[in-house]
Amino acid sequence: MINTKTLAILLCVLTAFLVEAQQNSMGVVNYGHKESFGMGAPIGIDYNANLVFNSKESSYLFASDSLEGKHIREMKTFRKSDKAVFLIQMKTSPKGYIYNLIREENMMLAKDLHDFYVKDSIPSIAWDIKEETKVIGGLSCTKAEASFNGRDYTAWFTFEIPLPYGPWKLNGLPGIILEAYDTNKEIFFYFKSIEYPSKNELFITKPFLSDKKSEWISSLEYAKGLKAVHIRKQKVGMMLSEQSPNANSSRQFAPMLKFNLESFDE
Structure with missing residues (x-):
């Protein structure tokens, strides 16, 4: 028979094991990444995107050939009304856009389609957490608002996954962001699916300088x-x-x- 002291020790060991397993667990959120600049509504180019994360860092990827299943460079027409028609190019690259946030070093590494490489501190965003809630993907989410980079954003995050990550550069909330958008949803990150902890092997995508001529900039x-x-x-x-x-x-x-x-x- 196991005595009380032995049982307490076993419970402590099990708890420590579970906490460590949770910290080492990786997850992935799949989003739609919609860009409708100047259109006043979420009617523009719609990319596939994902956020791969663990307790130490995250990586957001979009406009990549792999996520779209092919290389894309084509003009697309979007009609808001009879008098408002937009002709926009949709384009991807083998690597896509990458935003890698490393918590322990307070560092952001980023790369765009033109092979600009950015190394800087993680952006600090002053979020105002509201009382409003809704369910996204079976997870209870809480509303938050902030002004960042010239736009006003609304984000929906879940306390059920208490990690401060989100799409693009959006970060700093006490839970993963599952949905976010600006005032008119000209930028709209919408939820598709989530797997956490993931049963599949996942990798944090990091930007690396492509050649000797490339350099990190602020x-x-x-x-x-x-x-x-x-x-x-x-x-x-x-x-x-x-x-x-x-x-x-x-x-x-x-x-x-x-x-x-x-x-x-x-």
Whole structure:
């Protein structure tokens, strides 16, 4: 017969084992990643995306050939109304966009389709947790709101998986984010499925410099580069517009948030 002291020791050992197993467990959330910049509604390009995570780090991936099942580079038409039609290019790459958040080092490693490599601290987001709840994927989720990177976001996270990860750069809540969107859902991360702990072998995808010419840059340097590209594209568009018989003399620049997930408007 097992006495009380022995039973207590066994329970402590079992609890420690379960806690360690939970910490080493990996999971994956599959999302739809929809981008509808300037459209005012979630009607735009819809990518497959996933978030692979453990207790120490996470990696968010989208616009990759593997998730889409093929390489994509094609123009797509989106119609909001008879007078509002948008022609947008959908494109993927072998590696896709990667956002790797490493908690213990407070480090974010990221890569976009143009092979810009960003190394910086994990973005700090001042979330306001609300009382409103709803169920997503069988998990009870709580609403939170925050302003980040030029947009106002709503996120739905679950306390049932108390890890501070989410899609893209969204992080810092006391549970995994299963759904998130900005004001008009021009950026919309919607839930598809979750497996935690996963029974399959999973890997944290990390960005690595592709060649000797590549280098890590800060988020500030990345912002300056994207803003320069954005302004250059608009100037080219204005030049073409001015050659049109119906040219408009206005030379106003549209903000980045109408074109890019990374909005660095001043």
